[in-house]
Amino acid sequence: MGETFVQKAFGNRIGKKLKVNEIVFLEPDYILTHDNTAAIIKKLDEVKSDIKVKYPDRLVIILDHVIPASSEKTALNHKEIREFVKKQGIKNFYDIGRGICHQVLPEEGFAKPAGIVVGSDSHTCTYGAFSCLGTGIDRTEAAGLWITGQTWFKVPESFKISLKGKFRKGVSAKDLILTIIGDLGADGANYVSVEFHGDSLQHLDIDSRMTIANMGVEMGAKFALFPPDDILKNHFKSRGWDFSIPVAWSDKDAEYSLIKEYELSEIVPCVSKPHAVDKYSSVKDLQGLFFEQYLIGTCTNGRISDIEVTSKILKGKKISANVRLLVLPASSEIYSEASRAGFLADLAEAGATILPPGCGPCLGAHQGVLAPGEKCLSTANRNFKGRMGCKDSEIYLASSETVAASALKGVLTDPREVL
Amino acid sequence: MAIFAYIQDDINTDLLYPGKYTYLGTKPSDIKEHLLEDLDPTFKDRVKNGDIIIAGKNFGCGSSREQPNVGLKYVGIQAIIAKSFSRIFFRSATNQGLLLIELPAVVDAYKEGDFIEIDSKKGVVLLNNTQFNFPALPTEMQNILKAGGLLEYIKENLK
Numbered sequence: 319m320g321e322t323f324v325q326k327a328f329g330n331r332i333g334k335k336l337k338v339n340e341i342v343f344l345e346p347d348y349i350l351t352h353d354n355t356a357a358i359i360k361k362l363d364e365v366k367s368d369i370k371v372k373y374p375d376r377l378v379i380i381l382d383h384v385i386p387a388s389s390e391k392t393a394l395n396h397k398e399i400r401e402f403v404k405k406q407g408i409k410n411f412y413d414i415g416r417g418i419c420h421q422v423l424p425e426e427g428f429a430k431p432a433g434i435v436v437g438s439d440s441h442t443c444t445y446g447a448f449s450c451l452g453t454g455i456d457r458t459e460a461a462g463l464w465i466t467g468q469t470w471f472k473v474p475e476s477f478k479i480s481l482k483g484k485f486r487k488g489v490s491a492k493d494l495i496l497t498i499i500g501d502l503g504a505d506g507a508n509y510v511s512v513e514f515h516g517d518s519l520q521h522l523d524i525d526s527r528m529t530i531a532n533m534g535v536e537m538g539a540k541f542a543l544f545p546p547d548d549i550l551k552n553h554f555k556s557r558g559w560d561f562s563i564p565v566a567w568s569d570k571d572a573e574y575s576l577i578k579e580y581e582l583s584e585i586v587p588c589v590s591k592p593h594a595v596d597k598y599s600s601v602k603d604l605q606g607l608f609f610e611q612y613l614i615g616t617c618t619n620g621r622i623s624d625i626e627v628t629s630k631i632l633k634g635k636k637i638s639a640n641v642r643l644l645v646l647p648a649s650s651e652i653y654s655e656a657s658r659a660g661f662l663a664d665l666a667e668a669g670a671t672i673l674p675p676g677c678g679p680c681l682g683a684h685q686g687v688l689a690p691g692e693k694c695l696s697t698a699n700r701n702f703k704g705r706m707g708c709k710d711s712e713i714y715l716a717s718s719e720t721v722a723a724s725a726l727k728g729v730l731t732d733p734r735e736v737l
Numbered sequence: 738m739a740i741f742a743y744i745q746d747d748i749n750t751d752l753l754y755p756g757k758y759t760y761l762g763t764k765p766s767d768i769k770e771h772l773l774e775d776l777d778p779t780f781k782d783r784v785k786n787g788d789i790i791i792a793g794k795n796f797g798c799g800s801s802r803e804q805p806n807v808g809l810k811y812v813g814i815q816a817i818i819a820k821s822f823s824r825i826f827f828r829s830a831t832n833q834g835l836l837l838i839e840l841p842a843v844v845d846a847y848k849e850g851d852f853i854e855i856d857s858k859k860g861v862v863l864l865n866n867t868q869f870n871f872p873a874l875p876t877e878m879q880n881i882l883k884a885g886g887l888l889e890y891i892k893e894n895l896k
């Protein structure tokens with residue numbers, strides 16, 4: 319019997335073949351924390367005062383969730399983090415303005431094929447786009463890892479999702495992953511390593527892969543993995559990085575607890591309805607629904623391709639008079655690229671509010687919180703009740719194409735009508 | 738001992754502890770103020786040491802925020818019995834020393850007014866007079882739970 323990618327990647331680290339459900343102790347390559355670093359620092363003190371982090375170079379700290387600080391409390395958090403970074407000699411620190419952690423960490427080259435990255439953030443699974451085993455842990459476990467450098471992992475079972483064909487115009491990776499989650503359910507892949515296979519991968523660029531992997535956790539997945547193929551290799555080369563793959567992609571005869579196939583040409587623009595990500599509807603079935611606020615950004619869809627398609631739809635036009643559109647490039651790199659290409663100017667002229675590269679209103683802490691009774695159409699990954707700060711508001715999730723087209727018309731609109 | 742039954746699926750971390758508070762209080766007593774706020778606003782005032790929570794499948798899905806676990810441990814929740822738990826939540830509960838029991842049969846059989854007793858050492862839940870067994874956790878998790886949480890476990894091993 320062959321092995322899945324996670325079996326190989328874990329097994330390679332300890333030099334033995336691993337069975338599903340086996341428990342192994344491993345040292346992750348990197349431990350990601352963000353604004354929650356401030357709370358984790360306090361946990362270190364609980365264990366022992368003046369404790370030294372075991373491997374300071376394995377910490378990656380990125381300030382992104384509430385930036386710039388929205389209150390004295392969040393400002394103090396940031397300050398404490400900066401002091402800790404100095405004191406512990408942490409070199410992989412990215413202060414406010416650099417971008418959302420899940421965009422910045424790969425841009426800085428920390429997400430490598432067969433690497434292990436844990437983060438005290440559930441969307442750490444995004445790094446599966448780079449064949450990297452990324453997964454979320456809590457703050458306490460991050461503190462434990464800072465001290466000991468290692469933690470336990472259960473070798474998960476795996477799903478194989480095969481992708482065939484090409485998207486039709488106006489349809490993108492977000493529609494695919496919302497469809498998959500709609501099918502499998504919010505716990506459909508709980509504890510599972512989900513692998514993506516099939517001919518379509520040659521058409522799925524890094525941005526698309528990141529959108530899909532990012533949402534793996536919305537169906538409970540531990541990992542959401544793409545193969546270390548030519549697209550990934552070219553991405554690494556284009557950034558001047560070495561491309562080495564310590565282990566090969568999963569074997570043809572590996573064991574999967576579920577195998578599923580999707581034909582991309584059959585995927586249509588869709589939304590996920592409140593208050594659960596697996597509540598699927600096609601855009602057509604809800605066409606005309608009114609939203610006060612539209613959001614393009616977050617670690618799911620704040621990349622250059624998202625901003626480009628938004629500007630393509632809105633350039634030279636104005637968003638509907640009754641609505642607000644927020645656009646957040648996911649990182650400083652994307653921000654400057656979008657700026658140089660003129661996309662941001664196009665969007666500002668169309669009436670969008672451009673926010674700094676960060677999480678913005680995604681978690682309801684600041685910058686675009688909803689009022690009771692309001693609805694938001696968002697490219698984010700989560701539409702839980704209260705997620706954008708008000709439990710009496712509603713969030714629908716969609717692709718950048720759909721959000722941009724809808725902001726233009728002022729109601730839910732199939733992007734194929736305007737593209 | 739009271740039982741808080743929230744028999745629904747996919748009770749997520751925003752319902753257990755809204756995201757807008759994640760960077761405000763970190764002390765357990767601050768967390769308690771917003772615990773389960775959007776699920777059951779009366780919970781924080783009614784909950785007592787030793788109480789039990791019962792819920793449907795995929796309990797704790799969503800964010801990796803640990804405040805729900807920290808808060809539930811602090812108010813003295815003895816255990817959460819659910820049809821299933823989301824992965825990060827399960828791991829995090831163990832890190833806080835909070836016992837989670839996956840027993841769909843108990844959740845299905847439970848009716849208001851029922852009596853529940855838990856013997857975690859034997860792996861047994863007694864629902865009125867019926868006994869339900871739950872499998873032992875992996876040794877690694879048991880050790881962390883026994884120590885009262887991951888940091889306590891690390892503290893013991895640093896000595």
Ligand code: SF4
Pocket residue numbers: 383418419420439441616617618676677680681698699
């Ligand atoms: S953009 Fe939203 S989902 Fe992504 S890391 Fe930030 S808060 Fe979390």
